[in-house]
Amino acid sequence: MIKFVCSRRKISRKDAYRGVPESAQIEKGEVRVPLLEVKDLKVHYPIRGGILGRTQDYVKAVDGIAFSIEKGETFGLVGESGSGKSTTGKAIVGLVRSTQGQIFFEGEDITKYIGKNRSPYRRGVQMIFQDAYSSLNPKKRVLDIIGEPLRNFEKLTSGEERKRVDELLDIVGLSPETAVKYPYEFSGGQRQRIGIARAMALKPKLIIADEPVSALDLSVQAQILNFMKDIQQHFKLAYLFVSHDLGVVKHMCTNIAIMHKGRFVEQGSREQIYNNPVHIYTKRLIAAIPDMDPVNRRKTERFRDKVAADYEQRYREYYNSENSVYDLKKIGDSHYVALP
């Protein structure tokens, strides 16, 4: 009998193979599907103009990406501003509609759930936002903020709900009294924890964390990152971790994709990306990481100049005639690079 390891539903052999992503591995008679698989995802935003507001053109925010995330893993998405990172995250949680492509969660195509608030999929995947403050409703108490997803999905008495909220506050290290306070009464780090508590309310398997610590101070950032790792271990959570801080990504992520112009230029393990970057864009990004030892200044500068010169000279080898990124080619075990 073939069983989905990640999914609890029992499925017949015939059904089991329908829509199974190619990356699913068959191990000892079991089909192992990744927790999340994204295939050829495109999100094009219409640009409207003219008196009639007709669509004049499209912003190709995400233009053909594919990746998968395993249970309990942290997958990093890195890239410059505007490269399409947030759009990717939003497409996965269903906040924007994809133009093309498929998204599988536990082997099931979830495109059909997009726009349906209470679908089982919406329970399994949650999002934490960069700006905790603006994503928390200032007029609501913490109790209502964290309780809201519970109200949408579960019929609880107010006593049960309060108990769950207290448990969640405990997980993120806030005392039960905080439940009756309002967001403005908290520090940045505490607000970010409230955002995490809300995301945790429905016991998701995947959290999309879009720049979760970018607005925070070093010591608060350290606290949140440690904390995210703790709950990950405890609950076998997976993260899609979006950030432009390459130090943070190195600390958090096991697998990383580098995004540029809506596509992936390179994808690989932490070691492959940081120690052996292949695409000219990845090289430039890695070279730009500030070195924490002032003694290395000259060396870093020379290295950066060399990489910058390389980037100028060899740009054409890495981008096609329309100036866009090639398809990924496998160059090693789990290491992919966009090459002609």
Add this chain to the structure above:
Amino acid sequence: MMGDKNLRGWVVMINKELLQISNLVTSFRINGEYYAAVDGVSLSVRENEVFAIVGESGCGKSALALSIMNLHNKINTKIEGNIYFKNKDLLTLRLSELNSIRGRDIGMIFQDPLTALNPLMKIGAQIEESLSFHMSLSREEKQDRAMELLEGVGIPSPALTYEQFPHELSGGMRQRAMIAIALACKPSLVIADEPTTALDVTIQAQILELLKKLQKEMKSGIILITHDLGVVAEMADKVAVMYAGQIVETADVYEIFANPLHPYTRSLLASVPGVSPADSGKERLHVIRGMVPSLLKLNRKGCRFSPRIPWIPLSFHEEEPRYHEVKPGHFVLCSCYKNFKFK
């Protein structure tokens, strides 16, 4: 800077310094009482020097920067101490004199670009306005220079941005446009308040490069305010670490990274992720206990960092912390550094 030893050289020094701040106290009135956000800061910046100020949110970095430009709201702010810029005390200058220094001799890159940009003026015009402060250039020259500056700060299509209003730009683009304006007239002192915090690494590297270039060309002094220790390591000549309104440690950049002493400096360095080449993601980051106190709740007696390191006995702190000069130019506030261990 703070010890008696340094005072000996004072008279000779004062001419060499571009900016000399002594005993600056900047207080805000809250519910009828004044609370110091900058509490006894002294520092000096020379020509051709990058002076970095690091510290976490709320420690008084921006309050300090705005004091130098005398840009605080007069009604509920009190500034005490001296701020000499090219031997003029900025705090006693008349407004007209001050205005001629602002934007011409001192360029400021603000933390929040929207407060600094004129919403009703196109970016190009704002740069040209700044250019005409200093130099008499023809229209074409101004326009060329404006384009050059926009390109220099990494704006992808300068000709387009030249014609745009601030609200038409993304956050990162606005930040870059403001940097172009601040640098337009090649000021001799640049105060950069978190100039690259909102930007990604490649643009950050580009902007820092531009600041370095300006510094070489003009021998400008730069006050670089940041909480990014990587940026400090790459850019600074001297570093001051601020906590709760005070400088807790200051030294040249090599010294501060090789031999950090104050518990706060050491804690900050231990909380940076992904630094060591061997960071495998397994080790936990250092977290400083408790929270930065607010202005109203701050206990101003004794060592201000002591509540964050409660395992260090109070007897190891000084009742009235003073600066210890551990090496020439390396000062540490309070004696607690001598016995500090991480818990």
